[in-house]
Each structure stands twice: as structure tokens, then as C-alpha cells.
Amino acid sequence: MIDLLTLRLFALAAEHKSLSKTSAVANIAIAAISRRIANLEVEMGVRLFKRSQRGVELTPAGETCLIRTRNILGELTRLQGDMGDYRNGMRGRVSIWASTSAIAQFLPADLAAFSKEHPAIGLEIQEAYSAKIVSEVRGGNSDIGVILAGGETFGLLVWPYRCDRLAVVAPQAFRPGVSRVRFADLFDEHLVQMGYDTAMTRLLSAKANEAGEALRLRVAVDSFDAVCRMISAGFGIGILPLMAAASHVENSQLRLIELDEPWSVRQMLICTKSDVEPSGPTELLIDFLRAFGGK
Structure with a gap:
């Protein structure tokens, strides 16, 4: 042996x-x-x-x-x-796979608040794209997923979590005096985004296709910080979650422009495997996060 x-x-x-x-x-x-x-x-x-x-x-x-x-x-x-x-006194553990947008914006503070109320429940947190999260939750490798709405969720139970808003990140000299812009007005611009596997880039590509245009993705990187760095270097503009982008734009040569589209407000979802009864700690966390639904 x-x-x-x-x-x-x-x-x-x-x-x-x-x-x-x-x-x-x-x-x-x-x-x-x-x-x-x-x-x-x-x-x-x-x-x-x-x-x-x-x-x-x-x-x-x-x-x-x-x-x-x-x-x-x-x-x-x-x-x-x-x-x-x-x-050492832990009474349960919950594994959470969450989208980059959720981790870059609301989720850390919400999980910290949960841990303060329930210190005996351990949390394991992993970042991934929404499509990967759905696969992991469906396969039983994660207790809870936090994803962006719009993808395929067969075999999962879903509840609304928080909403975020997309904004255009551009150099300071880009279209001076313009405070809001339609997506169609950006079709001729080179875009800097995260890869095609992300929910955001798939959304932008779908909206461009609906208008009979192709998304002009010039640079694909793997983080919001890298997107902003490439925009600062002059490779184009980007579209990012407003709250996540704001921290990168501050004290930089970039500015934010409102994206004037109804779909620029995105719903995040909590998801679990539909055919598995969640543990007590998992239920507590689901209920805690559901309280933020739609905010």
C-alpha cells in the first residue's frame, strides 16, 4: 500500500x-x-x-x-x-465562487459583514468568470455562486443579488464635454476589455451584433486594472463596472463617461445547485446576501 x-x-x-x-x-x-x-x-x-x-x-x-x-x-x-x-470552534464552512465584477465591487464588504455576524462560519472564496462559476456550482464544487444575469443557469436555483452599472473608461482628452454616450456611438472605437469568456464582453458583443456591427476588441487582458493601464497607454477605450472603474480612474489620466443604455444596469445573481439541500451555514449566507437583492 x-x-x-x-x-x-x-x-x-x-x-x-x-x-x-x-x-x-x-x-x-x-x-x-x-x-x-x-x-x-x-x-x-x-x-x-x-x-x-x-x-x-x-x-x-x-x-x-x-x-x-x-x-x-x-x-x-x-x-x-x-x-x-x-x-478552534468553527461550526461550518461555505465555498463561494464569485464573478470578477462582484469581487471588485460589493461582495467583499457583504461577506465581511456576514462573517462579523457569524464568526464561526468559515468562508472559502474563489474568483472566476460567470460561465465557469455555473459549471462549478452545477458540478457540486461550490456551495454558492455569484454570477451576472444573462447566462445559462439550467440546474440551478437563482435569486437576485446586487446591481451594478457599466460606464465608459476613456482618456481625459476623449470627446471633451461629453458626459454620456450611446453604445452605437462607440462602434468605431478600439476597445480594451477582458477576454471573450467574460459576461461583460459577451454582452457587448451581442449588443454590437444586434446593431449589425462587430465588436472592435483591440486588447484583451485579465483584470480591470490591466484594462485601465492599457487605456492609459493609448490603446483605446473600455467599458467597465462603474464602482470598480472609479477606483482605477481616480488620480489617473482617465475619466468616466455614462453609458446611456438600458442594459448598462446589470443584475447579479446568487445561485446554488437545484437538486442539493444546502447546509445550515449555506442557507444563512444565501439569506444574508438575498437581503441586498436589487440594490
């Missing part, structure tokens, strides 16, 4: 490329380490290391084994941490 000590020694040997260094780090005799790794190779039925006078090097099978071993040891560390939290 494969034991955790053997896996740890295997990972150390792969890292240090030397059984003698592994022996020094682990404080275990070289012969014992060599025997454990040899037994692991017998158990796996493949060679994991190429051995030479200079040390050890992973074989292709060893590379794969190392990836899986790190996953196993990582999960063990997380398990130990979770159990430590329960020993």
Missing part, C-alpha cells in the same frame, strides 16, 4: 534531485528513502527516477506521479487546516 510518508519522500527527492539531500531534509537514512521509493516503483509498476552518480531525475512517469502526489499532499494540508478550524 502507498503511504503518505513515501509520497512526501518521493516529492522531496524530485525537488532536490538527490537522495542525500532528501535524507538531510527529512532526517531519514538514505537507505530507508531508497527502499521506500523502490517499493513505490514496484507498486506503480514503472520507473519513477533515472538514477546516476549525479543524483536522480524524474522519468516521464515520475513527472505525472509528482503532479498527482502534490495534489494529494495539498489536499491533506487543506484537510488538516479544516479540521484545525473545527477544533
Whole structure:
């Protein structure tokens, strides 16, 4: 049987490329380490290391084994941490996958307020695009998702959360004197946005297609900060959530222009898997976030 000590020694040997260094780090005799790794190779039925006078090097099978071993040891560390939290008084844990827009605007403060009311409930928070969040919640890998409305939500229960508003981010010299603009007036402009997988860029692309135009996406980056930096460098304009953009525009050479469209106000949603009864802590968090619905 494969034991955790053997896996740890295997990972150390792969890292240090030397059984003698592994022996020094682990404080275990070289012969014992060599025997454990040899037994692991017998158990796996493949060679994991190429051995030479200079040390050890992973074989292709060893590379794969190392990836899986790190996953196993990582999960063990997380398990130990979770159990430590329960020993210290935690009464439950809720995993939340949330959109970039939610995390950049309202969600941190709302979750902090929840934690203040319920300090014994641990929260695990991960940022992702809405489409990825739907997949993770549907697959049972997240208790709660916070997504943007407009995407496919089959198999989920959804409730309204908060609303945000989109605004145009542009250089200070862009259309001086203009305080609001229609989306159609921007079709000739180069856009700097996050990638096509984001709910916002899909929305903009759909609205351009409805008008018989193609979205002129010049630069695709992976954060609101990067969007603003590229706009500052002269690569075009962008459309971002107003609250998230405001913090980047302040003390910069950028300005915000109101996007004069009914769809510029976007609804965020809380979602859970429809065929799974939520835990008590999850229900508490859902009810807490639902209280902000539509704000």
C-alpha cells in the first residue's frame, strides 16, 4: 500500500534531485528513502527516477506521479487546516465562487459583514468568470455562486443579488464635454476589455451584433486594472463596472463617461445547485446576501 510518508519522500527527492539531500531534509537514512521509493516503483509498476552518480531525475512517469502526489499532499494540508478550524470552534464552512465584477465591487464588504455576524462560519472564496462559476456550482464544487444575469443557469436555483452599472473608461482628452454616450456611438472605437469568456464582453458583443456591427476588441487582458493601464497607454477605450472603474480612474489620466443604455444596469445573481439541500451555514449566507437583492 502507498503511504503518505513515501509520497512526501518521493516529492522531496524530485525537488532536490538527490537522495542525500532528501535524507538531510527529512532526517531519514538514505537507505530507508531508497527502499521506500523502490517499493513505490514496484507498486506503480514503472520507473519513477533515472538514477546516476549525479543524483536522480524524474522519468516521464515520475513527472505525472509528482503532479498527482502534490495534489494529494495539498489536499491533506487543506484537510488538516479544516479540521484545525473545527477544533478552534468553527461550526461550518461555505465555498463561494464569485464573478470578477462582484469581487471588485460589493461582495467583499457583504461577506465581511456576514462573517462579523457569524464568526464561526468559515468562508472559502474563489474568483472566476460567470460561465465557469455555473459549471462549478452545477458540478457540486461550490456551495454558492455569484454570477451576472444573462447566462445559462439550467440546474440551478437563482435569486437576485446586487446591481451594478457599466460606464465608459476613456482618456481625459476623449470627446471633451461629453458626459454620456450611446453604445452605437462607440462602434468605431478600439476597445480594451477582458477576454471573450467574460459576461461583460459577451454582452457587448451581442449588443454590437444586434446593431449589425462587430465588436472592435483591440486588447484583451485579465483584470480591470490591466484594462485601465492599457487605456492609459493609448490603446483605446473600455467599458467597465462603474464602482470598480472609479477606483482605477481616480488620480489617473482617465475619466468616466455614462453609458446611456438600458442594459448598462446589470443584475447579479446568487445561485446554488437545484437538486442539493444546502447546509445550515449555506442557507444563512444565501439569506444574508438575498437581503441586498436589487440594490
